Amino acid sequence: MATSTSIDDELLRAAQSVAASQGSVLSRRQLYALGVPRWLVAREVRARRWARVGDQAVCVHNGPISDVGRRWAALFVGGPRAMLDGASSLVASGLERFDEGRVRVSVPRGARIRHRREYDVRQTRRWSAQDRMTDAGIPRTRPAVAALRAALWARTDREATYVVTATVQQGLVRPEQLGLELLRIRRDRRRPLLHEVVNELLDGARSLGELDVARALRERGLPAPARQVLRRDGRGRYYLDLYWPQFRLVVEVDGIHHSWAENVVGDALRQNALTMQGDRVLRLPLLGFRLEREAFLDQIEEAMVAAGFRRAA
Structure with missing residues (x-):
């Protein structure tokens, strides 16, 4: 007969296995679904083998949290319909040599948000389930959508131009895909700029x-x-x-x-x-x-x- 200690060890190994693809970060909901009881989570945190990440997630080690782990933690703050968006989505999809800043997460209007200083979780009227990547990776918007939103939310016009151009230059998206997504943007002060940039990219510029x-x-x-x-x-x-x-x-x-x-x-x-x-x-x-x-x-x-x-x- 298995002892309680061996059962606890099996549960902890299961949690470690699932967390491996999430930067070692699991939501409390995921832990409970795996059969890890609240008291066992509390014990590991109290013993400093695990670390709490806000009130919705736990890191299953006590070292620094990776960028991947931070992104998952931000999603857990946003809730079940949250998606990485803008620059955070692009970096998660492979954009290189670009600083995403705070992790940006989008949720639909009316969603409950637990605000945390280190994450930028926002409701947006642009949220759509059809914008989500269909692969098994971290929930995030498609690169064409993310690139244009990163440009809309950029601090300067130059940064907006750079992020759109870099996304094409690094092969994450084709100019034609940007053009189609741009038609969905009806109102924004940067809309004329993005039309100019995308038209230039369609004409062959790649940097x-x-x-x-x-x-x-x-x-x-x-x-x-x-x-x-x-x-x-x-x-x-x-x-x-x-x-x-x-x-x-x-x-x-x-x-x-x-x-x-x-x-x-x-x-x-x-x-x-x-x-x-x-x-x-x-x-x-x-x-x-x-x-x-x-x-x-x-x-x-x-x-x-x-x-x-x-x-x-």
Whole structure:
């Protein structure tokens, strides 16, 4: 016959197993459904083997809570219909090099909310069950929905532009999906900005830098470039950021990833191949564009003039 101690150990192992996919955080409802009684939860917390996470969740160890665990804890605060939303949803879906800040959770209007300072749990009229990801992962909104909401809730227009562009650049969503979701947004002060950004992305831009440079060139009255033009060389296919075929001019917009060691050699080989094919290549590092914007634009215009461009009188 099993002893009470062995039964308790089995229950604790079951809790550990289920919690493994949730950053070691379980809701009290989950624990009770597993058969773990209240007194056993209280004992583990009192012995400091487990730790309470608010009044709705427990971490089944006594170390720091992981980012995944924090997201699950925020969902438990929001209740059974809660979903990660905005930047939190995107990061949970794989968005890299982006700080989500406080975990953002959306719940429908009328839902009961237990407010906690470390989580941003809000009722929203935009909540819809159809927006939820259908995989078995953490409850969250679909990337196209999350990207646009992250932009609507961003602190600045620049942050809004960046998060939408990064979501496309990192392959979480296609511009066409953003376009469809954007039709659902009827009223918001950032709606015109998002229409502009999504239209740029549909037209081929794949980085925040390309959007900035293309806009600056347009403001200067310079000819619009073709974007993401496919080229081939002996090593395979690649895309040009900005290209003016009439001037045989290429401008490569270099974000921080171009300075990573694995990209330096490939960038150099592509530039050499373009030069040997008769194109003139200008490199535009984003940091330089922020610091010496007009100087780089002057160089682009000078290259166009050298190739025959003339402004209308």
